[in-house]
Amino acid sequence: MLPDELAGRIREECGDGLLLDPARSWAILTDSAQLLLVCRQLKNLGFIRALNMTANHLGGQDFHLYLMLRHGTQHDSSLTLKWKFSLLDDAVPETGPGPEADPDAAAPPAYAGQSVHPSLSLIWRATELMEREIFEFFGIPFAGNANLTGLILDPQLQGFPLRRDFRAASHENYAETVLKERHDAAMREVLDDAQL
């Protein structure tokens, strides 16, 4: 639960675009274009720790993103920020945008095209890992993340496992192609060794 004074300051700084529910420590950002601005304001208000960030695929090109923040000095105060993000079909780049990318510069055109999400890693360093995880599992690219590469999944896996259409489109394909190829190669190796 957010203390009244802190909740009042958040409302004052972040404006009407942020729907705040202090009892649940929850806030919904209605205008995603304000994301970087709101995040900076929240950090200035003392939310210096980003504890968690994740996404939920709503179907199609739409996602909800959740960022969980904790206050640096008032340890009993935390806030979960939620916003919506839409992605176009051809938006996913092969690799990350590179270390020189500046989220301030990248954000406006990215939002205009609704394709690339601005990275929060220059505001909260810890979000770099969280964005890598989201990129890998949902295919949301983050402009400004200096190290936007896979983290956990097999690099040969096609598709994004936490999208709702993953099983229909990619899962069987993975089992039939990648795993079968590996199994066949291993079997050939065993048979070759046996012949020797």
Place this chain on the structure above:
Amino acid sequence: MTRSSDRRVEIRTDPLLTEKLIYSVGPQHPSLPSPLELRVQADGELIERISPEVGYMHRGVEQLVTQRNYAQAAGLLSRCEWLAGSNADWLVADAIERIEGIAVPERAQWLRTLVLELSRIGNHLFWFGNLGLEAGAYTPIFISLRERELVLDLLEMLSGHRHHHGWIVPGGVRNEPPADFSGLLRAFCASFALRLDEYEDFFSDNAIWINRSELIGTLEPEFAFEHGATGPVLRGSGIAHDLRRDQPYAMYGELDVRVPTGEFGDVLDRYRVRFMEMRESLRLIAACLDNCEAGELRNPDVNPDYAALTVSRGEVYTAVESPRGELGLTLVSDGTNRPARMHLRAPSLYHLFLLDELCRGYLLADLFVIYGSLDIMIGEVDK
């Protein structure tokens, strides 16, 4: 004791350097209890850079839980954090209770708190044994597993399972503790307090151990804050943050939880913080035992069939102070008996990626002592 300066060596940048060596440690390595690859770049014996490669144990838990009911989802999540699986049980139960507005009887809350603290002791004992191995001492693993067996026996007595207890369920706990549970737990606490003294005598004050851990792997508090460190790793760097005290859940609000901290953020501080936490857990367990004798075990309005339990539309983030730090769960429910989305915030993920900063400028021989001091659980990293 005063510790004046870090033992980190400045990395040379002169042009007469020999060729850099890149060691691939793991994914199967005697010092790594779970599969993980560490790519270590070294200049002679000096570590310059470490890049952790994870994913060898990925089981797709977050995808699988969306095809399982909530009881099965809790079971799968506890397999990400198998040394203290009750934390995952608590997370799922608490997330459901928050969305549905379910009240939990006070006795059940005391019992939940007790189980979480007992799990913490079990986890820290396993960590202590492993840390000894990393430092080249074989005795700790034998004696710590001896005590841990007793912890597992007690948890088995309570739940029927040694590891994945599934005892914490929405609305309360699953069953009545056996009649002799309380007495046996009190006896364990009394004997374990003496055992801790014994450990301190032979290991904590051992000159070889202090030489291997003091001012090694120092972590600055600001860096720890910025990079998502929580739990004993953060507290070892001097920041007194503990969810049990700062955002109390279960019955921690009724207990005066003391939060031990370190001063220098080195391996020795992280070690001492965990030791002090075990003593604190004993005190909290004693308080729980005094309060959990009578009362309801479960809210009667909650469907006792966990597998058939449906959860209204909602979304929530909840977190528990697990033995490794803040273990968090984001749950999105859609009104069915299956979660629409579950995301586990794994403290070990953030601690693992601190290794590069923690090991830079130290010797290769320090690598596993530093790694051991972080208490990494690969199951929760890979998921």
